[in-house]
Amino acid sequence: MTGRESPPDTPLCLGEMHRGQGGYICRVEGPEATVRRLLEMGMVEEAYVEIVHEAPFGRDPVAVRVRGGLLALRRQEAACVTIRKA
């Protein structure tokens, strides 16, 4: 729902994705403190993000590659991030 020239595919929730899946971040929203932390760690709009690892037992937390780094986060926080497929 970025409403710009590239019509977004169905937005996906990062929190529900699995290893090897990824796309461009189109929205980061949720509790203010969580959003700020996500942004500070590089989860900004337009960045490409991909899930590269899932922890043992319940596939939570996940490790994502974003802005040249590897970031571990729980699915609960990842759910604040909406992406569209590349």
Added chain:
Amino acid sequence: MSASPTTFLQPYIALVGSPNSGKTSLFNALTGGRQRVGNYPGVTVERKEGNIEVPGGHRLKILDLPGTYTLDANTLDEAVTRDVLLTRKIEGAPPDLLVAVADATNLERSLGLVLELKELGFPMVLVLNMMDLARRRGLNIDLEILTHEIGMPVFPVVAVKKEGLDALLEEVVRRVGHGRHPPQPSFPESTWTLPKHSAQEVRARFREVDRILKQAKVGALKPAKWTDRIDRVVLHPLWGSLLLVAILAFVFQSIFNWASYPMDLIEKGIGFVSEILRHHLPGGILQSLLVDGILAGVGSVVVFLPQILLIFFFILLLEDSGYMARAAFLMDRQMGRVGLHGRAFIPLLSSFACAIPGIMAARTIENPRDRLTTILIAPLMACSARLPVYTLLISAFIPNQVVWGPIRLQGLVMLGLYFLGVVMALIMAWVMKKTVFRGPTPTFMLEMPTYKWPNLRNVVIGMLERARLFLKRAGTVILAVSVVIWFLSSYPKPPADAPVGRSAITYSLAGRIGKFVEPAIRPIGFDWSIGIGLITGMAAREVIVGTLATVYSVEDNGKSLNSDDLGKILQKRWSLATALSLLVYFVFAMQCMSTLAVVRRETNSWRWPTVLFLYLTALAYGASFITYHVTLHFTG
């Protein structure tokens, strides 16, 4: 914040950077490892200060600030960095030059903080660290454009190889080498309210970073091939978990098995010195004080230096290589099950060396309830001060038979004691999070750095610092306690008409105190000598070993004891049930005044140290009671 130190009335520079930017390596390279580690007044965030020799023979003070991603502090660690920069309260004055350290392999991420720092208006330079790794991954950067766009001098550096430091030092001297510059940065202190950056501003900052990097023609780096390969195993659900268990098992086995060689050497050295003293000093009070009091007491503790060094060696190695963050990732789910944070894994793991750095490391946990829970269970991790006690009792009471392959029963029992502490810690965390610290699940976000060969120099500097602190304690607290114990257990002397066969120590003050508390500890199988040890052991857990050595050395009429002798004496005097009960007691009991003092400082009240002491003592008493009676039942 309490009274500010006045150390920095002379000019100083401050290192600021995000975690994993190689700030510590740069600090070590600049100071040559000559550093003073202490705490910020009022809080216990580590404060590292050193001197750098700059060309022209000047010396300049340098301060290493805690790593942070932002000045909008999320943790207490980050708050200290912010407060040093924004207020004059902490160091007395803001730094004269800010050296921002950025990871050259990750500019997209690390330049955000640099831009934020720039807003403060300090004189500033930017260090791009780990340039060798960045170049190898294809970093091609126009430094001139970057300098221009970011508005400060930029220095490419490889801190671990000391490359590029000369140019940096020259600039530092040019800026501050000739005394303090009177015009201080004029940032509007009063208008700086917190947190002051909205999410929109954070987004804008990252857009600015992207713009600058585009200008400076920085493209995407090649992926860190080796890190990716290693992570495919290390973070693999099955292999990664097995590897974590294997690493922990290896660490504990080696602490118990490898450390014995240097320990034997130290022990022989101490025995040698006490023989010399015995031969060359006239018998009497002085000889007894030196040999039975000081050497027996301090010696029996110093023996454990190799084990303490080893455990810190492993922890520093795991941290420096980048593995520690992976361990937190693998453990997060398990920690989450009892309501904790994967990040709590690191403070808890550090607590295996000593609960004090562990409790301090809990500052990195953002949520206060989680932080408090972590602090309250950290003392259940078997710290290195328990090793002397475990080692003494295990080698005296547990046969060293082979169980399977290289695994021996003694090592297994040791591992079991560690395990017992961990399991109880998890249970207690779960109980606390279900009751007093109930609240929503906290967030977990952790950067996983690229793997690096651990820098041996950094590891050694870290180990030496711990060794210094340990020996300082042995030389002060433990020395004093040893003398006091020697006195208490030597006087008053038995009367002339004392019956034969009753040992001298039972007449002494220590004997009387021990006897006095004996009724309270008899139900868990402890006798008066342990009673004395529990009291003196409040100074530090390992003191109980020195105390027992002193008590029985005096009782043996001044024969100096090494730990083998002591073990043999204990074997004769104590039942297996007593030994096991004491082992279990030490797994749980809060036998350390320094830890209580740190918890008091960290939580700013006496309430939590009191709670900690009471609940752990109750736990220890109960567990020992069960252990004692169950063992008695089976051994008759």
